[in-house]
Amino acid sequence: MEGLIxxxxxxxxxxxxxxxxxxxxxxxxxxxxxxxxxxxxxxGYRAAQLGFEEQKASRLSKAxxxxxxxxGVTPCRLxxxxxxxxxxxxxxxxxxxxxxxxxxxxxxxxxxxxxxxFAGVIRRYRIGGGAHTHGGHSKHRIxxxxxxxxPGWVEKGKRMPGHMGAVNRKGRNLAVAQVRGEENLLLxxxxxxxxxxxxxxIRKALKK
Amino acid sequence: MxxxxxxxxxxxxxxKANDGKKALEFKVGDSVKVFxxxxxxxxxxxQAFAGTVIAQDGGRGNNATFTVRxxxxxxxVEKVFPVxxxxxxxxxxxxxxxxxxxxxYYLRNLTGKKARLREA
Numbered sequence: 551m552e553g554l555i556x557x558x559x560x561x562x563x564x565x566x567x568x569x570x571x572x573x574x575x576x577x578x579x580x581x582x583x584x585x586x587x588x589x590x591x592x593x594g595y596r597a598a599q600l601g602f603e604e605q606k607a608s609r610l611s612k613a614x615x616x617x618x619x620x621x622g623v624t625p626c627r628l629x630x631x632x633x634x635x636x637x638x639x640x641x642x643x644x645x646x647x648x649x650x651x652x653x654x655x656x657x658x659x660x661x662x663x664x665x666x667x668f669a670g671v672i673r674r675y676r677i678g679g680g681a682h683t684h685g686g687h688s689k690h691r692i693x694x695x696x697x698x699x700x701p702g703w704v705e706k707g708k709r710m711p712g713h714m715g716a717v718n719r720k721g722r723n724l725a726v727a728q729v730r731g732e733e734n735l736l737l738x739x740x741x742x743x744x745x746x747x748x749x750x751x752i753r754k755a756l757k758k
Numbered sequence: 759m760x761x762x763x764x765x766x767x768x769x770x771x772x773x774k775a776n777d778g779k780k781a782l783e784f785k786v787g788d789s790v791k792v793f794x795x796x797x798x799x800x801x802x803x804x805q806a807f808a809g810t811v812i813a814q815d816g817g818r819g820n821n822a823t824f825t826v827r828x829x830x831x832x833x834x835v836e837k838v839f840p841v842x843x844x845x846x847x848x849x850x851x852x853x854x855x856x857x858x859x860x861x862x863y864y865l866r867n868l869t870g871k872k873a874r875l876r877e878a
Contacts, residue, residue: 560764563821564771569844576764735763 551640551650552633553753554579555602556736558661560746564727564737572739574727577659579651579736579752583623584644588631596634600646601626602749630751649731656723656755657736661744665716675709719743723755768820775842782841782849784824786811787857787875792826792839793847804847807837810855810875812862816841827865829873834866854878 556579563573582600590596605627607615618625621642634640651657671677671692680688692711696704721742728737742750784790791808809828816822822841827834839846855875865873 562764562768564767565774565842565844571840571843576767578763733763733766735767737767 551598551635551638551646553657553751554632554646554648554650555582555600555628555630556580556750556752557603558742558744558746558748558750559735561741566727572727573741574737574739575659575742577736577738577742577750577752578734579648580734581645581647583621583626584640584642584646585618585621585623585626585629586642587640597631598634598640598646599629599631601629603627628749632753647731648729648734648736651726651729651736651752651754652731654726654729654754656725656758657738658720658722658753658755659724659738659742659750660718660720660753661742661748661750663715663717663719663743664745666714668712669714670711671709674711674714677709723758771820772842775844782824782846784811784849784851785854786814786860786862787855787878788851789853789855790826791850791852792837793849794839795845795847808852809835809837810862810865812836812865813860827862829869 556577559576559578561573561575563571566572580602582602584598585601586599588595588597588599601618601623603626605625607625610618610625615625623643640646666673670690672679672690677692679690680686680693682689692709695708695710721740724742725739726736727739728735730737736752738752744750788811789809790811791806793804793806795802796805807826807828809826811824812827813825814822815824820842823838824841825836825838827836829835854877856878857875862875
């Protein structure tokens with residue numbers, strides 16, 4: 551199994567094998583039931599659809615309810631697809647736990663970043679801003695947005711104030727610090743996108 | 759679940775740190791000797807850092823640290839130690855002083871006789 555769905559719990563620090571203090575993010579990962587298996591015959595590719603967290607039956611449409619019923623799984627709030635490894639066989643109704651990360655060194659964790667609302671250029675793009683002394687009157691402003699006659703317009707992609715955050719981001723190649731099978735917890739070194747309690751998708755690292 | 763999981767991990771770290779060791783006992787203002795394990799290649803030895811505890815931060819939990827200040831060759835040196843670090847072998851209290859504040863940052867601005875603390 552390629553990965554799991556989880557929930558970010560928060561950050562703390564632990565001591566690793568060498569006794570070094572490392573900052574870790576605690577993620578409650580799974581357990582995720584397999585809701586549907588995609589096969590080359592019916593779907594053209596191999597994958598497993600995993601569910602995460604229970605959903606009230608009253609919140610489901612009849613079509614959704616039937617899907618979970620056929621799989622023999624309690625209805626889930628969230629479903630996501632994950633690739634299967636070569637030769638790996640799963641069937642609907644199986645449960646996938648954090649233990650798939652046993653022995654895995656690095657993971658990619660994606661989530662929706664914290665929303666920052668309408669942010670200025672200093673916060674949004676780390677632009678330096680104007681002079682604070684010498685009578686500076688534009689301490690927090692963009693400055694010039696282009697020349698006058700040439701090219702005569704503001705260039706596309708010019709960094710300006712606007713909405714910031716609340717977008718999908720992925721933290722790549724984060725080292726796995728601990729896998730706690732019994733508690734369904736995964737400890738990952740460093741930070742992870744999103745607020746506490748935010749949903750995150752954990753996959754085995756693509757590029758390591 | 760949320761806070762509990764983190765509390766549990768933190769508590770575990772503290773237990774691990776205190777495993778077979780006495781909890782560190784000292785106060786702000788104490789003159790202490792911190793014995794730190796140092797790894798040099800394969801060998802491990804213990805080195806002492808002697809000075810005055812000028813601050814304790816982070817309560818009693820996993821994130822707690824303390825700051826030790828000493829004057830070394832006329833230059834003030836401060837080291838921040840994590841209380842639960844496995845590198846700390848032991849801490850010996852050599853002298854206690856009567857202090858009236860929790861953080862003795864004012865010592866940074868004093869030198870010589872002025873930088874002394876009243877003995878308890």
